[in-house]
Amino acid sequence: MKPSYTWRVTRVALLLLFGAFFLVPLLAMLDFSTRDLGGGRSGEAWLDLVRDPDLSAAIITSLLLALLTVGGMLVLLVPTMIWVRLRVPRATRLVEFLCLLPLTIPALVIVVGMRNVYSWVNYLVSDSVLTLTFVYVVLVLPYSYRAIDAALSGIDAVTLSEAARSLGAGWFTVIGRIVVPNIWSGVLSAAFVSVALVLGEFTIASLTNYENLQVVIALLGKSEARTSVAASAAALLFASVLLMALSYVGRGRRARKENLT
Amino acid sequence: MTSPQGPGAEVVLDGLSRHYGSVHALDGLHLTIEPGEMVALLGPSGCGKTTALRILAGLERADEGRVLVSGQDISDVPANKRDMGMVFQAYSLFPHMTVLENVGFGLRMRGVGQRERRARGLEVLQLVGLGDQRDRYAHQLSGGQQQRVALARALAVEPSVLLLDEPLSALDAKVRTQLREEIRRVQMEVGRTTVFVTHDQEEALAIADRVGVMSNGRLEQIAPPEELYARPRTRFVAEFVGLTNRLDAAVDGSTARVLDCTVPLLDGSVASGPGLALVRPEALEVRPESDGNAAVASRSFLGSVSHVTCDLDGGPEVTAQTSSALAAELAPGTRVRVSVAPSPVLVVPAG
Ligand SMILES: Nc1ncnc2c1ncn2[C@@H]1O[C@H](COP(=O)(O)OP(=O)(O)OP(=O)(O)O)[C@@H](O)[C@H]1O
Numbered sequence: 011m012k013p014s015y016t017w018r019v020t021r022v023a024l025l026l027l028f029g030a031f032f033l034v035p036l037l038a039m040l041d042f043s044t045r046d047l048g049g050g051r052s053g054e055a056w057l058d059l060v061r062d063p064d065l066s067a068a069i070i071t072s073l074l075l076a077l078l079t080v081g082g083m084l085v086l087l088v089p090t091m092i093w094v095r096l097r098v099p100r101a102t103r104l105v106e107f108l109c110l111l112p113l114t115i116p117a118l119v120i121v122v123g124m125r126n127v128y129s130w131v132n133y134l135v136s137d138s139v140l141t142l143t144f145v146y147v148v149l150v151l152p153y154s155y156r157a158i159d160a161a162l163s164g165i166d167a168v169t170l171s172e173a174a175r176s177l178g179a180g181w182f183t184v185i186g187r188i189v190v191p192n193i194w195s196g197v198l199s200a201a202f203v204s205v206a207l208v209l210g211e212f213t214i215a216s217l218t219n220y221e222n223l224q225v226v227i228a229l230l231g232k233s234e235a236r237t238s239v240a241a242s243a244a245a246l247l248f249a250s251v252l253l254m255a256l257s258y259v260g261r262g263r264r265a266r267k268e269n270l271t
Numbered sequence: 272m273t274s275p276q277g278p279g280a281e282v283v284l285d286g287l288s289r290h291y292g293s294v295h296a297l298d299g300l301h302l303t304i305e306p307g308e309m310v311a312l313l314g315p316s317g318c319g320k321t322t323a324l325r326i327l328a329g330l331e332r333a334d335e336g337r338v339l340v341s342g343q344d345i346s347d348v349p350a351n352k353r354d355m356g357m358v359f360q361a362y363s364l365f366p367h368m369t370v371l372e373n374v375g376f377g378l379r380m381r382g383v384g385q386r387e388r389r390a391r392g393l394e395v396l397q398l399v400g401l402g403d404q405r406d407r408y409a410h411q412l413s414g415g416q417q418q419r420v421a422l423a424r425a426l427a428v429e430p431s432v433l434l435l436d437e438p439l440s441a442l443d444a445k446v447r448t449q450l451r452e453e454i455r456r457v458q459m460e461v462g463r464t465t466v467f468v469t470h471d472q473e474e475a476l477a478i479a480d481r482v483g484v485m486s487n488g489r490l491e492q493i494a495p496p497e498e499l500y501a502r503p504r505t506r507f508v509a510e511f512v513g514l515t516n517r518l519d520a521a522v523d524g525s526t527a528r529v530l531d532c533t534v535p536l537l538d539g540s541v542a543s544g545p546g547l548a549l550v551r552p553e554a555l556e557v558r559p560e561s562d563g564n565a566a567v568a569s570r571s572f573l574g575s576v577s578h579v580t581c582d583l584d585g586g587p588e589v590t591a592q593t594s595s596a597l598a599a600e601l602a603p604g605t606r607v608r609v610s611v612a613p614s615p616v617l618v619v620p621a622g
């Protein structure tokens with residue numbers, strides 16, 4: 011059993027290595043954020059997360075932005091991608107190109123380019139920070155596209171939809187009841203990536219003078235270092251919890267299927 | 272939509288054409304299918320069988336021509352409003368639904384309640400012999416089981432027309448034979464008009480009421496299996512269906528001389544002069560004869576009968592079917608006389 015022994019040791023070593031890689035900074039953040047000036051421990055900095063009005067407002071703003079962005083992305087991308095795959099496969103290249111485009115453009119260029127558009131958005135819609143949703147939807151397109159595309163490639167969407175249609179299903183039913191349930195894992199990962207991206211977004215918000223979580227954290231970093239680190243750690247933890255919850259949801263569905271046999 | 276003869280409907284394909292760029296997938300296809308009849312569409316790969324079926328199902332539009340069901344033009348009716356059930360060549364069960372949910376899907380689309388769906392679903396699953404698999408998912412079933420569920424799913428909505436596009440091509444020989452008998456039995460039981468697409472001639476001849484042979488987007492001939500085999504109307508049909516020997520012939524009036532024998536002619540033969548006779552192996556007789564016209568080249572044993580391949584002197588190689596008892600005497604190299612039985616043959620222009 012020698013090879014399996016070596017394999018196990020390698021595996022454990024790798025796991026420890028990566029664990030350390032991720033955990034050490036996190037632990038350092040926790041350590042730093044719970045110190046007090048006298049050298050003891052205190053939860054002051056963490057309590058500030060809810061006490062500091064600017065910070066808690068920023069947290070709510072970022073969460074709302076994440077929610078709206080995910081909603082906008084899903085509404086825009088899921089039906090479009092399914093429709094293209096089923097009905098206009100010729101447009102696949104074009105849609106892919108459009109969705110991946112934001113990756114190639116630096117945030118600064120986006121901001122400069124958007125200034126004009128945004129003056130209209132601010133004038134017509136509102137100047138609320140939530141209008142950042144529009145940029146963020148564009149920003150998350152490449153990652154969401156990849157996730158959903160991978161899931162769509164994993165099923166024979168055309169045959170399934172033709173089978174459903176010949177059984178009497180209209181297009182809405184085909185998309186909602188046949189295709190989406192089978193690409194659910196891809197939709198979930200698209201949503202997660204989007205949430206993580208929005209919670210961590212600093213550049214665009216800062217350049218457009220909106221206050222989202224990261225902007226406020228950066229500001230706080232200059233005056234209240236501990237609180238700003240606590241906020242960063244909280245955002246990180248939240249993202250990891252979300253990731254685990256989502257992967258659990260995905261596994262749960264599959265497990266439920268298997269259990270029936 | 273029911274016709275007097277049973278629950279099946281009459282289907283007419285009237286001059287269907289479909290081009291993909293420069294490819295003529297269908298080129299004026301005419302086909303009439305009687306209510307409750309099972310027609311097999313047979314033809315080489317790429318001859319337009321799938322295209323015809325997809326147009327019939329409403330999944331593809333024809334450039335020209337009409338589709339009539341029970342006398343009504345349904346060319347403009349979308350797929351989900353046509354009363355048809357289809358089984359696809361590729362596996363097409365919905366992966367996120369159980370077998371029973373799959374089978375009940377069409378009924379759900381028609382607004383049938385949960386209870387009735389279940390009852391009807393179990394009934395058709397019983398029909399295809401899968402009553403005990405109802406709570407499984409597609410990935411837990413074998414290929415043959417999946418295709419049977421797909422058949423049950425198509426049958427559950429009691430369509431007036433059943434369309435099967437090479438439903439058995441992904442399966443191994445034994446399951447194929449079993450399943451095609453089952454399809455035939457189910458079809459007879461429920462009496463649906465059925466179109467069965469295949470490129471396997473044995474399959475087509477074995478189960479269909481009539482077999483249509485297609486080539487290049489057209490129907491070459493449609494006839495009951497025996498007639499198609501015994502009285503092919505074109506060279507393509509004669510050569511595509513069953514084994515055929517090509518022998519020089521001289522046509523004179525209503526008979527032809529082939530291998531010094533006189534044989535009657537089938538319709539569609541050349542009117543006079545030299546030609547090529549298309550002769551089935553079972554219409555050739557072989558007997559040992561020292562001053563015969565051929566030598567045995569090889570034999571293959573098929574059970575009660577054998578195929579004997581002979582080299583004609585100064586002519587082509589021919590395959591004859593004999594009893595295995597006779598074949599035992601015909602070792603390779605034996606001199607034999609090959610002659611033609613007086614069954615009608617098709618004589619086509621030489622070359
Ligand atoms: N969507 C399409 N785009 C372009 N050409 C097509 C398309 N569908 C079919 N064709 C062409 O039309 C012709 C007929 O195709 P079809 O699928 O009907 O053949 P088939 O008889 O079903 O063959 P097989 O036995 O291989 O399934 C082929 O030459 C094929 O290349």
Ligand SMILES: [Mg+2]
Nearest residue numbers: 320321322437
């Ligand atoms: Mg085909």
